[in-house]
Amino acid sequence: MKLAGIALAAGVALGSFGASAAFIGSIDLTTGSNGFVSTPTPGAFVDTATFLLTTQSTLAGILASAVSGAQDVDFTSIVLAGPSGPVSFAMAGADPFETWTISTGALSAGLYTLAVTGTNSAGGGTYVGNIAVTAGGVAPVSLITPFANLGSIDLSSGSGGFVSTPTPGAFVDTVTFLLTTQSTLAGILASAVSGAQDVDLMSIILTGPSGPVSFAMAGADPFETWTISTGALSAGLYTLAVTGTNSAGGGTYVGNIAVTAGGVAPPLPEPGTYALMLAALGAMHFVMRRRKAPIRRRV
Numbered sequence: 001m002k003l004a005g006i007a008l009a010a011g012v013a014l015g016s017f018g019a020s021a022a023f024i025g026s027i028d029l030t031t032g033s034n035g036f037v038s039t040p041t042p043g044a045f046v047d048t049a050t051f052l053l054t055t056q057s058t059l060a061g062i063l064a065s066a067v068s069g070a071q072d073v074d075f076t077s078i079v080l081a082g083p084s085g086p087v088s089f090a091m092a093g094a095d096p097f098e099t100w101t102i103s104t105g106a107l108s109a110g111l112y113t114l115a116v117t118g119t120n121s122a123g124g125g126t127y128v129g130n131i132a133v134t135a136g137g138v139a140p141v142s143l144i145t146p147f148a149n150l151g152s153i154d155l156s157s158g159s160g161g162f163v164s165t166p167t168p169g170a171f172v173d174t175v176t177f178l179l180t181t182q183s184t185l186a187g188i189l190a191s192a193v194s195g196a197q198d199v200d201l202m203s204i205i206l207t208g209p210s211g212p213v214s215f216a217m218a219g220a221d222p223f224e225t226w227t228i229s230t231g232a233l234s235a236g237l238y239t240l241a242v243t244g245t246n247s248a249g250g251g252t253y254v255g256n257i258a259v260t261a262g263g264v265a266p267p268l269p270e271p272g273t274y275a276l277m278l279a280a281l282g283a284m285h286f287v288m289r290r291r292k293a294p295i296r297r298r299v
Contacts, residue, residue, distance in 0.1 A: 024047050024049040027131055042122045047115075052112075056108055071121060082107070082110055082112030087104055087170070116129075148173050153177040161255055164242075171245070175239070181235050199251035
């Protein structure tokens with residue numbers, strides 16, 4: 001298999017509480033499939049890669065990492081965003097051979113971004129990804145993802161919660177809250193399985209003046225839980241985006257957010273960093289190597 005050439009490689013600091021952020025590059029899908037290799041810096045990381053669909057296509061993808069000694073990459077969420085979606089990869093296998101996969105209905109033509117969040121061990125593990133596309137297909141209802149705004153959480157007392165029963169199939173829920181002062185945050189989302197009632201969460205991402213930061217799965221079915229504990233978040237309006245699937249039986253999940261004023265805020269990225277990211281995305285429309293080479297980012 002040929003590996004994509006890098007149109008432009010640049011580290012992008014996203015200010016996500018010490019998370020190392022990197023733009024891996026553009027995946028060339030002109031032959032129908034391609035792959036990439038990444039060795040993130042130790043600790044929390046956010047990798048992004050992009051690819052262009054020139055026509056409506058179905059997509060299959062897999063990301064995988066093998067554990068050996070102190071080399072261990074653990075994924076937190078893998079989300080594909082673009083003209084269709086967002087859609088999330090789901091964990092298919094755990095350590096020592098962690099795999100996350102996706103198989104979609106038809107995706108509309110356009111530029112897509114794959115965002116991979118996780119943590120890398122001090123030993124410096126590596127993960128690999130493969131994307132394959134086929135022109136055509138009919139977009140299923142599950143890709144016309146229902147979006148629901150759950151409203152605003154009142155955190156004036158220091159904590160608050162919400163309840164959601166999404167429509168059956170794929171869903172994206174959003175909920176907002178306001179931090180009036182710099183604060184640390186702890187959160188948990190939970191769902192209990194009973195018979196045909198089963199909510200499966202795929203990614204939970206918090207965005208706002210600080211971040212983005214992701215919840216991590218802490219417990220699987222029959223009592224699925226996802227948690228987060230942050231450093232200091234700057235004051236401002238935040239949005240919590242919850243993606244997942246609900247069973248035909250119509251399961252429910254609940255969320256609790258608690259905040260404490262204070263803490264030490266992480267360093268904010270330079271304004272030029274955002275310009276660099278936009279320039280990188282724009283350049284990929286025009287830059288393509290004739291000679292394909294494996295994508296490798298050395299630490």
